[in-house]
Amino acid sequence: MRMSRMFGHTLREAPTEADTPSHALLLRGGYIDQLMAGVYSFMPLGHRVKRKIEQVIREEMDGAGAQEVTLPAIQPAELWDQTGRRAAMGDVLFQLTDRRERELALGPTHEEVITRLFADHAVSYRDLPVTLYQIQTKFRDEARPRGGLIRVREFTMKDAYSFDADDAGLDVSYNAMFEAYRRIFARCGVPTVPVQADSGAIGGKGSQEFIFLTNIGEDTIILCDTCTYAANQEKAEFVRPSSIAGDGQPIEEVATPGVTSIEALAEFLGIEARQTAKAVFFIATRHSKDAPDEVFPVFAMTRGDLDVNEVKLANALGGVELRPMVDSEVASYGIVAGYASPVGLRADVRVVADLSLVDAPNLVAGANKAGFHLRNVNHGRDWQAAVIGDIVSAQAGHGCARCAAEGREGHLRAERGIEMGHVFRLDYTYTTKMNVSVQDASGGQLTPTMGCYGIGVGRILSAAVEAHFDDNGIAWPAEIAPYDVHLVGIGLDRDAEAAADAEALYAELTAAGFEVLFDDRDERPGVKFNDADLLGMPVRLTVSSRNTKAGVVESKARTAAEAESVARAEVVAHVRALRDQAIAECSVERIEAIARRPSLA
RNA sequence: CGGGGCAUAGCUCAGCCUGGCAGAGCGCUGCGUUUGGGACGCAGAGGCCCACAGUUCGAAUCUGUGUGCCCCGACCA
Numbered sequence: 001m002r003m004s005r006m007f008g009h010t011l012r013e014a015p016t017e018a019d020t021p022s023h024a025l026l027l028r029g030g031y032i033d034q035l036m037a038g039v040y041s042f043m044p045l046g047h048r049v050k051r052k053i054e055q056v057i058r059e060e061m062d063g064a065g066a067q068e069v070t071l072p073a074i075q076p077a078e079l080w081d082q083t084g085r086r087a088a089m090g091d092v093l094f095q096l097t098d099r100r101e102r103e104l105a106l107g108p109t110h111e112e113v114i115t116r117l118f119a120d121h122a123v124s125y126r127d128l129p130v131t132l133y134q135i136q137t138k139f140r141d142e143a144r145p146r147g148g149l150i151r152v153r154e155f156t157m158k159d160a161y162s163f164d165a166d167d168a169g170l171d172v173s174y175n176a177m178f179e180a181y182r183r184i185f186a187r188c189g190v191p192t193v194p195v196q197a198d199s200g201a202i203g204g205k206g207s208q209e210f211i212f213l214t215n216i217g218e219d220t221i222i223l224c225d226t227c228t229y230a231a232n233q234e235k236a237e238f239v240r241p242s243s244i245a246g247d248g249q250p251i252e253e254v255a256t257p258g259v260t261s262i263e264a265l266a267e268f269l270g271i272e273a274r275q276t277a278k279a280v281f282f283i284a285t286r287h288s289k290d291a292p293d294e295v296f297p298v299f300a301m302t303r304g305d306l307d308v309n310e311v312k313l314a315n316a317l318g319g320v321e322l323r324p325m326v327d328s329e330v331a332s333y334g335i336v337a338g339y340a341s342p343v344g345l346r347a348d349v350r351v352v353a354d355l356s357l358v359d360a361p362n363l364v365a366g367a368n369k370a371g372f373h374l375r376n377v378n379h380g381r382d383w384q385a386a387v388i389g390d391i392v393s394a395q396a397g398h399g400c401a402r403c404a405a406e407g408r409e410g411h412l413r414a415e416r417g418i419e420m421g422h423v424f425r426l427d428y429t430y431t432t433k434m435n436v437s438v439q440d441a442s443g444g445q446l447t448p449t450m451g452c453y454g455i456g457v458g459r460i461l462s463a464a465v466e467a468h469f470d471d472n473g474i475a476w477p478a479e480i481a482p483y484d485v486h487l488v489g490i491g492l493d494r495d496a497e498a499a500a501d502a503e504a505l506y507a508e509l510t511a512a513g514f515e516v517l518f519d520d521r522d523e524r525p526g527v528k529f530n531d532a533d534l535l536g537m538p539v540r541l542t543v544s545s546r547n548t549k550a551g552v553v554e555s556k557a558r559t560a561a562e563a564e565s566v567a568r569a570e571v572v573a574h575v576r577a578l579r580d581q582a583i584a585e586c587s588v589e590r591i592e593a594i595a596r597r598p599s600l601a
Numbered sequence: 602c603g604g605g606g607c608a609u610a611g612c613u614c615a616g617c618c619u620g621g622c623a624g625a626g627c628g629c630u631g632c633g634u635u636u637g638g639g640a641c642g643c644a645g646a647g648g649c650c651c652a653c654a655g656u657u658c659g660a661a662u663c664u665g666u667g668u669g670c671c672c673c674g675a676c677c678a
Contacts, residue, residue, distance in 0.1 A: 012627060012639070013613045017671060028612095037670065089678070091602095109678055143602070143676055151677080199678095218677085324675090422678090454678085490637060526638040533638090544637070554637095 003519040008043045020216045022465035023148030038145025038153035048482035056187045057158045064180040066131040071113045077103035079112045083433045094139045106139035114161040119436040133160035149458035156457040163448040170449045177453040186588040189477025190463045191595035196231035204426035209419045212463045217416035224400035226410030234311035239399030243360035249376040257371045260338030262304040276304030277365040279340040284320040302354035306392040316389035339366035342383040353385035354392045426450040474536030475558040478582035483517040486537035490544035502543040512572045
């Protein structure tokens with residue numbers, strides 16, 4: 001590609017809307033353009049990167065035995081009613097109506113469509129196992145798009161779905177995808193950590209996310225500093241700091257005027273936070289397919305040094321939807337905010353207690369009376385939880401549960417991260433809801449078990465930049481760079497010999513199978529070098545009259561500190577060696593070795 | 602969905618307080634000089650000042666109502 005003909009210009013200054021390095025560099029380089037909140041165009045350079053990423057994904061999916069399909073992006077809304085997900089997705093689902101008033105949805109994901117497709121065409125156990133995938137545009141009306149391509153409303157996703165006869169088969173399919181994902185992220189130069197994750201509204205049992213650790217991330221990840229345990233904070237298990245032991249003392253009221261926070265309470269009474277109890281209140285809604293929604297108040301209790309995690313709480317209640325109570329609701333249930341107490345609480349309020357409260361005697365809790373707390377509150381004696389479970393977030397410094405189980409001591413740390421991919425064991429969730437079965441070997445019917453596996457293509461693109469840039473611009477990983485070589489011609493309009501040399505080299509490299517961006521513009525050297533650094537091709541070659549006269553070409557890897565002179569006849573072999581080396585740098589071993597390093601960006 | 606900020610040329614921004622011809626730098630076009638890390642001179646092109654309503658002789662500027670975008674939080678298959 002001749003740069004003089006390439007659509008788009010580089011910018012010296014990043015548009016103000018960019019607040020992350022990757023977003024700013026992609027805009028400055030003319031890779032992407034924003035049409036509206038969370039909706040982007042890919043310009044020629046960005047489109048090439050996107051295609052390269054898709055190519056890597058295709059190779060790995062095909063290599064893992066998956067078959068590519070294309071599913072419709074526009075879907076009948078009633079398909080989403082079959083699984084109850086039209087309601088569960090809420091406003092995130094883009095909905096529209098066609099000319100016949102039929103309700104439609106733009107696909108945010110394709111479990112329903114693929115399950116239907118499978119049901120229509122798979123007839124016997126001989127059709128199993130099968131894994132289908134597509135690379136396609138998804139639509140999700142996110143409440144708040146952000147971070148350039150990180151959270152958008154229209155995006156390209158690779159989604160794959162596996163169907164197996166039994167759990168053992170699902171394990172095989174799941175593991176094949178898991179391993180393919182490791183190679184995909186490595187080849188794209190994005191270091192990721194597999195973490196245990198909550199399955200959320202998609203359902204199923206068990207999932208893992210591939211997380212790119214970066215301080216611009218929107219998820220909080222808990223990692224052990226001793227073993228390889230890593231989990232999303234919504235899921236992370238941990239060892240609770242111990243409670244202070246003691247025999248149950250008589251309950252007593254204590255005046256605590258104006259003391260409404262745990263910190264203030266602990267300071268006022270001269271005790272530790274773990275000697276207190278705190279509560280938060282929610283309204284829970286339980287959706288069910290065949291019955292009206294059940295709505296009930298929830299009073300979530302935990303020890304004062306821990307924080308309630310809404311996802312864990314919702315799971316403890318068997319998968320309900322939660323929202324915080326508003327002040328008027330708090331009052332209507334007889335709860336005094338700031339001094340809330342489980343002691344003597346109205347019976348219609350469901351009390352959920354964290355595990356930390358089971359063996360925590362003599363806590364200070366609210367008296368449910370403004371200005372007063374109760375000392376020596378004991379679970380089981382003074383109050384009783386309807387549900388006891390893990391409903392709090394792991395925090396940095398907590399003990400690692402896996403290490404503890406294996407007789408080691410490990411401590412957790414917290415990092416920010418971006419979800420690059422997610423693999424789920426869906427189990428029989430969708431095949432059951434949609435009544436899918438195939439004939440088994442003995443003539444009976446068999447309900448297949450499913451897995452689903454997603455990767456965000458745009459997120460890989462952004463994360464690759466986030467992981468590979470410097471003060472001057474992007475440094476693309478070899479396999480996803482828009483071009484292999486950035487060929488810079490200096491002063492070609494003044495030196496016919498050098499110009500011919502550059503043209504010849506352009507042709508030679510192209511003939512050798514390299515993709516070359518040839519800067520043939522009539523610009524000063526500084527402009528060209530700066531653009532080359534900004535755009536970030538792995539190798540820069542410079543042809544000038546000086547070099548041509550000396551029979552050399554100057555070569556500089558984007559990540560190298562210095563340029564080197566290469567004999568003209570050796571250039572193609574030299575570029576090939578650089579490329580092989582750059583690809584080797586994105587091996588699974590090398591990329592994963594740095595993945596757990598805190599906050600790369 | 603709550604809170605905050607912003608909206609003027611392709612990009613970065615002045616001008617607004619105190620109403621009176623629409624501005625600068627970069628970028629873009631032409632010509633000339635220059636040519637190894639974002640050159641210089643000359644001449645140009647480029648605007649529904651987010652929209653609508655109001656106040657006024659007169660609105661980018663003042664008032665009101667919207668809309669859009671960004672950030673924080675909630676949400677996130």
